[in-house]
Amino acid sequence: MDTEVLVIGSGLAGLMAADLLSTEKNVTIITKSELGRSNSRLAQGGIAAVTTEDDSWTNHFFDTIRAGVFHNNEELTELLVRQGPKQIQQLVRMGVQFDKNANGQYERGMEGAHSVSRILHSGGDATGMELVNTLICRVKERCTILENHLAIDLLKMDEECYGAHVMNETGEMITITAAYTILATGGAGQLYSVTSNDTSVTGDGIAIAYRAGAVLSDLEFMQFHPTMFASNGSHPFLISEAVRGEGAILLTGDGKRLMEGIHDQLELAPRDVVARTIAQEESEVYLDISMIKRFIERFPTISKLAEQSGVLLHNGKIPVKAGAHFLMGGVATDRYGRTSLPGLFALGEVANTGVHGANRLASNSLLEGVVFANESANWILQSNRKFRMSFKIDMRINVSKNMLSINHLREVMDRQVGICRSSEGLTKAIRQLDWRGRFVEACTKEEIVHYNMLQTSWLMATSALMRTESRGGHFREDYPYQKQSFKQKRLIRRISQDDWVEAQERSGAIFH
Numbered sequence: 001m002d003t004e005v006l007v008i009g010s011g012l013a014g015l016m017a018a019d020l021l022s023t024e025k026n027v028t029i030i031t032k033s034e035l036g037r038s039n040s041r042l043a044q045g046g047i048a049a050v051t052t053e054d055d056s057w058t059n060h061f062f063d064t065i066r067a068g069v070f071h072n073n074e075e076l077t078e079l080l081v082r083q084g085p086k087q088i089q090q091l092v093r094m095g096v097q098f099d100k101n102a103n104g105q106y107e108r109g110m111e112g113a114h115s116v117s118r119i120l121h122s123g124g125d126a127t128g129m130e131l132v133n134t135l136i137c138r139v140k141e142r143c144t145i146l147e148n149h150l151a152i153d154l155l156k157m158d159e160e161c162y163g164a165h166v167m168n169e170t171g172e173m174i175t176i177t178a179a180y181t182i183l184a185t186g187g188a189g190q191l192y193s194v195t196s197n198d199t200s201v202t203g204d205g206i207a208i209a210y211r212a213g214a215v216l217s218d219l220e221f222m223q224f225h226p227t228m229f230a231s232n233g234s235h236p237f238l239i240s241e242a243v244r245g246e247g248a249i250l251l252t253g254d255g256k257r258l259m260e261g262i263h264d265q266l267e268l269a270p271r272d273v274v275a276r277t278i279a280q281e282e283s284e285v286y287l288d289i290s291m292i293k294r295f296i297e298r299f300p301t302i303s304k305l306a307e308q309s310g311v312l313l314h315n316g317k318i319p320v321k322a323g324a325h326f327l328m329g330g331v332a333t334d335r336y337g338r339t340s341l342p343g344l345f346a347l348g349e350v351a352n353t354g355v356h357g358a359n360r361l362a363s364n365s366l367l368e369g370v371v372f373a374n375e376s377a378n379w380i381l382q383s384n385r386k387f388r389m390s391f392k393i394d395m396r397i398n399v400s401k402n403m404l405s406i407n408h409l410r411e412v413m414d415r416q417v418g419i420c421r422s423s424e425g426l427t428k429a430i431r432q433l434d435w436r437g438r439f440v441e442a443c444t445k446e447e448i449v450h451y452n453m454l455q456t457s458w459l460m461a462t463s464a465l466m467r468t469e470s471r472g473g474h475f476r477e478d479y480p481y482q483k484q485s486f487k488q489k490r491l492i493r494r495i496s497q498d499d500w501v502e503a504q505e506r507s508g509a510i511f512h
Contacts, residue, residue: 068357
């Protein structure tokens, strides 16, 4: 099968790129499960963008850099926040409905580490679903869509990418040749036992990019969301940071305010700070929502999930714990989503654009997906790369023999590559997760996904061992301090002095 553009994955970034490209090119979307199954669809909080006069791109920029602990790519972070208003307008033109107040103005929420309320949301807490469903309706009209098709490996010729090996819904191996291949497979949350991620998000894109020789970076930076529903008898689900933005507070089992004395932003401190504090608390931790009026109306999705799990919302408390949420690292890309492998692009959570640094600012993920999908699509539409049809294709797919079980793999990741890490634990994890050795030919999708999980886990543990400091989502008990970087010591010269002073005053950011 031949196509001009092959999009692997159907989250927001992949769907947006497919929609933009399909106006001029033949686009094929493959997804390992049903169309739209992704973390994007589960996103509750909203999308961050500057849309009011009391805010500015410099405020958003500094909030993002500070949350990312000065590990961000500054140039692309500036691009991200400057493009925000334009992308909101584009989404509205596409048909996305953002929530408005009685005066017809967009409602704006507050979330952790933001200095002003700038989060636009839809359906109360169903923003991701609104965006994804809007785009699905559009791509169905113009793109070829292959559901339940798993990308196995990338097709390469002369160190360039020309499509992918794919296993279809019946287990048959096929090839899809493409001039441009876009990885949009999401992150790797399912490598942990407690996660907000969709069950389909198993690190596949990272593993196949690694096997193809693409450069990966920052895989040690996994963000753990502080407020996952905590119950031994129910499936964990996310309780959006927007709930804390509306005033909810964290309490210990004996009723003390957990974040008191920990951070000056209390519950709205950067996610890594709040998650570590919850993880280190010996008693149970609760999210007190009693002060939020009309909670069910504002957060209908969360309310429904809580009630299904037996939570009595009128009591005003929800038990919470931290869980794997977002991978800041991934396949290294430039502004246009181009990877180190010509012909291969990466968008969304599988990519590492550098805009999230060591810790993603809340509600920047949907914005990243939209902004860089636009950048990538614009570059591809101005390019004229041809696909290669006349090269030999090796259809054999091999996996490691006697792989660690998935449950055991998750236990290792929880214990050794979780919120707190050490050299001893990471070294042990690398040894347990080592995928190298004897190989057998894979027969099923399950075997291949299992192998991808093992490889990605090993890569994350190895990356974590290599970073001998604590920064953002990566906390080393044996290296608890952050190394001062050149970025952290200097002013960012692209921004005028006036903008710098204004942003410091508004955000309270402190730069040494």
